[in-house]
Amino acid sequence: MPRISESTIREVNERMDALAIVGDYVRLENRGGRFWGLCPFHHEKTASFTVDPDKKFYHCFGCGEGGGIVNFVMNIDKLSYPEAIELIARKSGVEIVYDAVDGEAVAEERKQGDALKDLYERVAKSYHYILTEKPLGETARAYLAGREVSEAMIKRFNLGYAPPDRRWLFDFLTHKGYSENFLAESGLFGKKYTSLSFFSGRLMFPIHNREGKTVAFGGRLLAGEEGPKYLNSSESVIFRKRDNLFALDFALPEIRRTKEVFLVEGYMDVIAMHEAGITNTVAPLGTAFTEDQAKLLRRYADRALLFFDTDEAGQKAIEKGIMTCTGAGLECRVIIAEGTDAEPDAKLDEKKKDPAEILQKNGAEYLKKIIRCGILPLPFLIARSRTLYDISDPGGKQKAIESLFPYIKIIESELARSDALLAVADAFLCDSAALSRDYRVWLSGAPGVFLPKGKNGVVAPVRLTEELFLLMTVVANRESHPEFLAKLRGALSIEEINDANAKELYIAVEEWLRSGEESAGIGGIFPYIRPQPLRAFAMQKCGGEEFAFDAERLFAESLHNVRKQRLEARRKHIVQKLRLLGNKAGRETEELLEDKMYIDRELQRELEVKK
Numbered sequence: 223m224p225r226i227s228e229s230t231i232r233e234v235n236e237r238m239d240a241l242a243i244v245g246d247y248v249r250l251e252n253r254g255g256r257f258w259g260l261c262p263f264h265h266e267k268t269a270s271f272t273v274d275p276d277k278k279f280y281h282c283f284g285c286g287e288g289g290g291i292v293n294f295v296m297n298i299d300k301l302s303y304p305e306a307i308e309l310i311a312r313k314s315g316v317e318i319v320y321d322a323v324d325g326e327a328v329a330e331e332r333k334q335g336d337a338l339k340d341l342y343e344r345v346a347k348s349y350h351y352i353l354t355e356k357p358l359g360e361t362a363r364a365y366l367a368g369r370e371v372s373e374a375m376i377k378r379f380n381l382g383y384a385p386p387d388r389r390w391l392f393d394f395l396t397h398k399g400y401s402e403n404f405l406a407e408s409g410l411f412g413k414k415y416t417s418l419s420f421f422s423g424r425l426m427f428p429i430h431n432r433e434g435k436t437v438a439f440g441g442r443l444l445a446g447e448e449g450p451k452y453l454n455s456s457e458s459v460i461f462r463k464r465d466n467l468f469a470l471d472f473a474l475p476e477i478r479r480t481k482e483v484f485l486v487e488g489y490m491d492v493i494a495m496h497e498a499g500i501t502n503t504v505a506p507l508g509t510a511f512t513e514d515q516a517k518l519l520r521r522y523a524d525r526a527l528l529f530f531d532t533d534e535a536g537q538k539a540i541e542k543g544i545m546t547c548t549g550a551g552l553e554c555r556v557i558i559a560e561g562t563d564a565e566p567d568a569k570l571d572e573k574k575k576d577p578a579e580i581l582q583k584n585g586a587e588y589l590k591k592i593i594r595c596g597i598l599p600l601p602f603l604i605a606r607s608r609t610l611y612d613i614s615d616p617g618g619k620q621k622a623i624e625s626l627f628p629y630i631k632i633i634e635s636e637l638a639r640s641d642a643l644l645a646v647a648d649a650f651l652c653d654s655a656a657l658s659r660d661y662r663v664w665l666s667g668a669p670g671v672f673l674p675k676g677k678n679g680v681v682a683p684v685r686l687t688e689e690l691f692l693l694m695t696v697v698a699n700r701e702s703h704p705e706f707l708a709k710l711r712g713a714l715s716i717e718e719i720n721d722a723n724a725k726e727l728y729i730a731v732e733e734w735l736r737s738g739e740e741s742a743g744i745g746g747i748f749p750y751i752r753p754q755p756l757r758a759f760a761m762q763k764c765g766g767e768e769f770a771f772d773a774e775r776l777f778a779e780s781l782h783n784v785r786k787q788r789l790e791a792r793r794k795h796i797v798q799k800l801r802l803l804g805n806k807a808g809r810e811t812e813e814l815l816e817d818k819m820y821i822d823r824e825l826q827r828e829l830e831v832k833k
Contacts, residue, residue: 230316233316234311234314238313240275247522248271249481259272262521263287263298265553265634271284281762290745293745293746293749295309339460341395346382353381354376362383379428379469382426383425384419386423389417389418390419392418402417420455424442424443425441426441430469434471440507442489463506465518466507469503470518472496472501484526485519485527486503486576490578491503491505492504494582498581504519510539511543513550516547520550524553527593528555544603544629545629545632548633551634556596557593558602604645604649607623623650624664626646630643630646687721688787693731695769695780696777697764698744702773709777716732726753727756730751748760785824786825789824796814796817799814
C-alpha cells in the first residue's frame with residue numbers, strides 16, 4: 223500500500239477527536255472526568271472501557287485491550303495501519319498526502335472509487351425515477367402496491383426498477399458521457415457482453431455503505447421474467463458483503479439507542495419492519511449471515527433478535543444465526559410467528575409467516591406485539607432437535623442431545639455452559655452427570671476446541687521493579703516529555719538493564735521509534751511489546767495517572783535510583799573480588815581499587831544530586 227506522508231500522520235494525530243472517533247463505535251459517558259463505555263472487544267454488562275481524550279488513548283480494564291486511537295480503529299475495523307490513518311483522516315477533515323513515489327497512483331485509485339460511487343448514485347436515481355414516474359415502472363409499482371409498501375418507504379429506500387431491455391442502461395450512461403471501458407469495470411454489466419446490463423426487469427434495492435452511499439444493488443425478479451428470484455451485485459473495490467448489511471445506515475441510530483438489532487431474511491422484510499416503526503432492522507445481502515457481519519453488529523448492539531421465516535429454510539437460518547451471534551459475543555433471541563388472532567383456525571402451513579406478510583395481513587401493532595416475545599437460543603434449539611430426531615428411540619435421543627453440543631461449546635461463560643447442560647438433561651429426562659460425561663467425551667474429539675488454562679498455566683503478574691518503573695515513566699510520558707528518552711540513553715545502555723521486562727520495554731521503544739510511527743501517538747508502541755503480560759501491564763499503566771503526576775520528579779528520582787542500584791551492585795562485586803585477592807599486591811588489585819574509588823565518587827555525586 224502507498225506510504226502516507228509523515229506530515230499527514232502528524233496532522234491526523236493532532237486533529238483527531240478521540241471521543242468522536244471512538245464514539246462512532248461505543249456509547250461513552252463522562253464519569254469523573256473520564257469517558258466510559260461497554261468494551262467493543264469483549265462482551266460485558268458493566269462498563270470497563272475508558273477513553274482519555276487528552277492522551278488520545280483507550281484502555282479496557284476488563285480484557286486488557288488498549289492503545290492509541292489509530293490502534294483502536296485498526297482493531298475494531300480490522301484495518302491495516304495506513305487504512306486506519308486514511309479513515310481517521312477523512313473523519314477529521316485532513317487531506318491525505320502520500321509520498322511522491324506513490325501519490326499519483328493513489329490519487330488516481332481514489333478518483334476511480336469516487337467516480338464509481340457517483341455512478342451508482344446516478345443509476346439508483348434513474349431506476350427510482352423509472353419506478354415512480356415512467357409507464358415502464360407500472361409492473362413494479364403494482365407489485366409494491368400489492369405488498370402494501372407505502373410511498374414513504376419507496377422514497378426512503380430509493381427503490382427502483384431496471385427496464386427489461388438489457389441495453390437500456392448502457393445506452394443511457396454512454397449518452398451521459400461515461401466511457402465504455404469505465405462501464406465495463408463498474409460491475410453493472412455482464413463480463414462477457416459488456417453492453418448488457420446485469421440487472422433487467424427487476425425491482426431494485428440500492429445497497430448503501432455505513433456512510434449512506436450507494437455501493438451495490440439487489441434486484442428482485444417480477445412476474446413474467448426468467449431467472450433467479452434475487453440477484454445481488456458482485457463484490458468490488460467499493461463493496462464487500464462482509465462489511466455491509468442491508469439498511470444498516472438507516473438502522474444505526476436506533477441500534478445505538480436501544481443496543482438491539484433485528485435481523486431478518488430479505489429486503490422486503492426490512493422495509494416492512496421499518497414501515498412498522500421498527501427501524502433497528504437489517505438483513506444479510508442475499509447470503510447467509512456471516513461471522514464478520516455479526517462482529518460488525520456487535521460494535522453497536524448487545525443483542526440480536528432473529529426474525530426469519532418459519533419454513534425449514536428459515537429454521538436452518540435461525541440455527542446458523544444463533545451460532546454466529548453467540549460465537550461473536552452477541553446475545554440473541556429468536557422471534558417466532560406461530561399464527562395470528564385473526565386466523566385462529568389457520569392450518570400449520572398458513573401460520574408460517576415472515577415480517578412482510580404479518581405487516582400486510584395483520585398490521586403494524588400486531589407485528590410489534592410479536593417481536594416482544596423473544597425465545598432464548600437454547601429452548602429454541604431443544605425444541606428444534608425434538609422435531610429433527612425421533613427421541614423415543616435411544617439412538618435418536620442421543621443424536622438430538624449431541625446436536626446441541628456445538629452450541630454449548632461456544633458459550634463463553636463456564637457457569638452458563640454448566641447451566642445449559644443441566645437444562646438439556648431436564649429437557650430430555652436424562653442423568654445430568656452422564657450427560658456431562660458424554661459432553662466431555664464429545665468435546666475431546668471436537669476439532670478446534672478451546673480448553674481454558676488450568677492453575678498451572680496462569681501467567682505470573684509483572685513485577686514493577688525500579689528499572690521497569692523508569693522505563694514506564696519514559697513510555698507513559700513520551701508525548702509530554704520526549705526528552706526523557708534522550709536522558710535515559712545518556713545515562714544507561716540497554717546492556718546495563720538487568721530486569722527482563724524493562725529490557726523488553728527498552729527494545730520496544732527503540733523499534734517503535736525506528737518504525738517511523740511515533741507521530742501516530744503513544745498507542746503505536748504496544749504492538750512492539752512482544753510479551754503479552756508486559757503489553758497488558760503497559761496498557762493499564764498508560765491508561766492511568768500513576769506515571770503522569772509530577773512526571774519530571776518521578777523520572778529524576780527513578781533514574782537516580784536505577785543508577786544508584788547499578789553502582790552499588792558494581793561496588794559490591796569489586797569488594798568481593800578484593801576480598802578474594804586479600805593483601806596480594808599487583809596490577810589487578812590496583813585497577814579494582816581505582817574502579818572502587820570511581821564508583822564511590824559517582825555514588826557521592828548521586829547523593830548530592832538527590833539532595
